[in-house]
Amino acid sequence: MTIDWGDIDLGKYNSPESWRQYAEVIADWTAGHAADEIAAGPRSNTNASDIFHVAVSFCAWLSRN
Template identity: 90%
Template sequence: MLNRRNAKPPKYRHHKARNLAKVTIDRRDIYLGKYNSPESWRQYAEVIADWTAGHAADEIAAEPRSNTNATDIVSSRDQFLCMAFSQLIFCDSLRDIETDLRAMPSKLYHAGFRSRMEQGTLADATRRRDWRIGRDLAESLISRVLISAYGRFLLLSPRGAK
């Protein structure tokens, strides 16, 4: 599988016969609209943002530094969803998160949760999981937002570079 972090993004290209913009991802052409129009560039930015973000939480968690004991408890993706949910509804503690999630058990699967979220499970996952997984996930999501907002790639210098 292609490593998305080191790969160059697919190019914005011209389909001359139809005068359309296109991008090819995984051997599939995606048509973006009239070539060189603002709308096609916006579409291109969205497609590339999706391509770049790709299953960021799962890919980042699959790196060797992730703790296997923490991954057995709850996936990085579910832990991230839990923490994002808690930020959105202003939870102050793990007990608040658990209570709010138990209030709507039938909707958890459709919200993207695949694991059972309990106070002890979240506490163990938070304690055991390497903090750099969260940092990498946040950086990936922030870059996706920047790409969507500005419609182009921003070259951010790597950590420690001058």
């Protein structure tokens, strides 16, 4: 996974641990950005809103499993 600060090894592909690690990285990233910066939108062609919704959906799924 690549995020603002570089590449992050999440562990074995598609493992429960890699999904937990992914959720933690996204949560840390979200917490580290001011709400107005996130609301302003992405600095590239990536749709931050879509990424956020995927992360939230994944975290909800993870909490149920």
